[in-house]
Amino acid sequence: MSELSVVGTRRPKVDAVAKVTGRARYTDDLRAPRMLAAKLLRSSRTHARIVRLDVSHALALPGVHAVLTGADLPIAYGILPVSQDEHALALEKVRYAGEPVAAVAADDEETAERALALVEVEYEDLPAVMSIEQALAVGAAAVHEERPTNVHRAAALEFGDVDGGFEAADHVREDIFFVHGNTHVPLEEHATLAEWDGSKLTMHTSTQVPHYLQRALERVLELPTSRIRVIVPALGGGFGGKCDPFSHELTAAKLAIVTGRPVKIALTREEVFYAHRGRHPVLMRVRSGFARDGRITAMEFRCLLDGGAYGSYGAASMLYTGALQTTTYAIPAYRFEGLRAYTTKPPCGPKRGHGTPQPRFALECHLDKVAEELGLDPIELRRRNLVEPFSWTVNHLRITSCALEECIDRVVEASGFEEKRGRLPHGRGVGFAVSAYMSGAGLPIYANELPQSEVQIKVDRGGGVTVYSMATDIGQGSDSVLAYLTAEVLGLEPADVAVVSADTDLTPIDLGSYSSRVTFMAGNAAVEAAERMRALVLGAVAEQLGLPLDRLVLRGGRALDPGDPESGVPWVEAIRIAAASRGPLVTAGSYRPPDLAGPYKGAGVGPSPAYSFSAAVVEVDCDPETGEVRVEKVWVAHDVGRALNPLLVEGQIEGSVYMALGEALLENHAFRDGVHLGPSLLDYKTPTALDMPEVVSIVVESDDPEGPFGAKEVGQGVLLPVIPAVANAVHDALGVRVDEVPITADKVIRALRQGRVGPKRLPDFPFRDAVRVDPPAQWRAAP
């Protein structure tokens, strides 16, 4: 790989200048002729039956063009086929304060807002269900009445001989943890502009998943997808918060059809808190058996998720809470019991790390406690249990490239962890944790055997290259990555490559920007398309010039024999030769991950064509009198396979650390009397730039055999180890445990009095006997 000219070089994103100069056009920047503005009336009640809904006065207001209620959009939808439980506007009852009840399209937002005040809603209140405990209590109000209980999904799985593993253990420990929910806070609030020309719907919208939105629109509006076009303009951050089809999108589309005029809905910051789909609050119990030498003999993980009012990705979130524990440690026997409950709060969904930061917090704090009990160094305990590269886990996950051990070595060395742990003055401490994350979900959201990413490449007569892909650049740099990969293969500069992305009419399928899948999947498709273009062009050039094909390469804007730099022709000439003999210069590539799902229900969650690995050390300075925790410095080593652009990789690492620190210390999706307590950036405390400590990013490259140029994910995995590393550092600093996130100052003070702050028990739930699954044939216990 020594001859790479683009891959591995530091360069700004292709859209960086447009974004920092304000030239990039986001959805809310768009205007259409005769455009109407629409607003959603949101429920003021937490849980209530809609007894009467009268929109006649709103409709009569001059300037109002249409008013919709639930009855106008009666078809249920949801991102997952197993959870079609949402309606664009509430039907019959509301399940959280802030749920959309009616929509008004008017000449402008002022008029629409005045009309909302004229909608008459009579509610009959029902008991609010605001926590896991309340949801599971006997006699709890039913959030969804057609269901016998508030249990949305539950699963119990057992891999290997768990009871035997515990019997063989010299030491067994059990711990209980809680992670409060939090939300994404993208800078851009969701917005959508719908246009209807009489037969075709065009949506410009801030979504991470244009393809899935197109499917939801098809279902709810009963329009064929051939007559639905979804385009994603510049997008100002998603982090998982724009991965669902949303009420405002379906409603704007319907209003555009009803009025025959373009309709825009732009959510306010407050409304984004109700749209939510953020981190699930999760109550967890982890129990592990250990041999005297620190080897894990068995592990049991039970978790209860507070899902909010609707399904969203919850069925997957719940399984993710149990799936990836085995990807860092060779756990020989593993039992997972998980449950997601409905509550009367904004729906939870996927946030950076989807389902896995909560169990990772629990697991990494648990291991530190075990190490302390066994008298082992916490890093040594982990080293004795590390997963091996190119192995299988007991729950049927295929591990390929894995530089976790190198990540540990490098982060420990850079931070001086061993010299600092237990040796800093009282109040100061260091903490450590590791994690792994998927480079794309192995399975699509709806079952199919089609490619998950396709890319087309077209070369024009002037030599310009255009890459077409539905991959959605949410700020992570996917347009840039596609340009880098294509330029690398074709021997060009990224500036020579235009990327057309995220438009369902123009671009071939990509399932969306979620599960850290785009670099791996769209990237592989782009490499394949580019390699086909290279073969096409070089074949024609070899023929024309009478040169042997196997001697020719594309490099530095020429087709040439690398042994003879003067040979060959410039790129523009090469493509003229190719077009003359081969016709249109158009190629395509695709990617579909290998079939990796194990033989059990729920096995679709967890498999990935490759996993990234991370290790983190956090140093804190705690004030033992006020409980204030200040993070002084963070070191992260991340196995990204290969850094296609180290600058972007470091950006993702720093962004993940930032988000993790907010979750670890500050953020909380809090409610009182069923109402969100701080739906604004004033009350919802996300860190400022001045709260960021220094971050040392260490990029580790394991060169994945299946990733594009060896690359794996970096968008999410880094967040995971930072949160438990903070908790472990607080313990090193003060000798007490806060087994609950966020770790706020008042909890630290309480822990200093009590030794520990955190949940003491899980509410009882009669899980079914676990489904026993044999470990995969390739699995073997560590020698």
Added chain:
Amino acid sequence: MKPPPFDYHAPATLDEAVRLRTELGPEASILAGGQSLIPLLNLRFARPSALIDLRRVRELVYVRAGQDGVAVGAMTSQRELERSVDAARLCPLLREAQRCVAHPVIRNRGTVGGTIAHADPAAELPAALRVLAGHVTVRGPRGERRIDADELFQFHFTTSLEPDEILTEVFFPALRPDAGSAYLELSRRHGDYPLAGAAAIAAGDHVRLCFAALGPTPVLVESDDPADWDAAIEPAGDIHASAGYRRELAAVLGGRALALARERATGGAA
């Protein structure tokens, strides 16, 4: 969508502003630096019929240092007061407290009179004014009058100004030469509202403390006994901290601020 509709007036003189204040009645609001009012408008928590913007009233922009203390025009930016060498010399507490107020961009726009008149009990300058035993000058249709800090702060966001009066000057008495002072606070984020703040002055056996964010007004206590502090404060619990935790902070921050003030009084660093 931004603020609800309102009429807008930008008088050039204090006289004109006072006349408008009377004419437009209590439904109108005074706009100073806008660092609190504009967010309240945008969140639609405030719906005034009219705004009287004082930014053109240049006669209210000054920092006048005298032997007794510092007189600050109500429309002086907080940043200007923070950077005033005279103010820092006469009342070192001011610069220390100002630096806890949000960020420089906010202090560039935020005014000294605005933060005092807004009377947010979590704000820093009201606590500083009260611990220093300062006063304000207000002007209304009946003329000018002086209100002592002890009388000024009535409740959350409530002062003893009449609805037709405008705050024109804030006076911070100079710290006695034998006294030391300190301001400390704890906030969840850099520059955020404090969970609790403590201003302290120590001169010999005499001490004055004033707590921010621990009651409906800045809470003044003339005692070095934490039990007295605890009896005086009325902290409320919210999503950011419990009332109990805020009580603990009062003891810790009060103790630290007082120790620092005493250290400075006896010749430690200013």
